[in-house]
Amino acid sequence: MDAGVPIYDLPVGATLLFENQQIFLDPTRHELETLDLTDSVKSAQSGGIITLGYLPTREQVCLFTMEGKMHPDFLSQCTETLTNMSNKILAVLRHHLVKKTSTGNSHGSDN
16 A cells, blocks of 8 residues: 555455364464364364465455364364454454545554
8 A cells, every 4th residue: 555556455364273162263372372283083173273364355265274183064164254254354454444544644553
């Protein structure tokens, strides 16, 4: 925006951590450090982490990483959750960018 480079989309991303039956969106460092992905006897839904990058205008996944094991149906559910979360993050980013642009405050404090 400030460099005069046209932006066609605003990439957003989200991370989901799951362990046993608990799901954490945008996990904290502590939550990430407590997840043990080294146990080879874990079941298909016992633990893992997924990061998804998303281009909302194109409705396109531009990044997908996964560690751990999960059932394909659960993977689909997690991917949908991350896509929905990315759209919510996008709404906040757009609001903030519009506010900054309309006030002409591109380098000031975060209001």
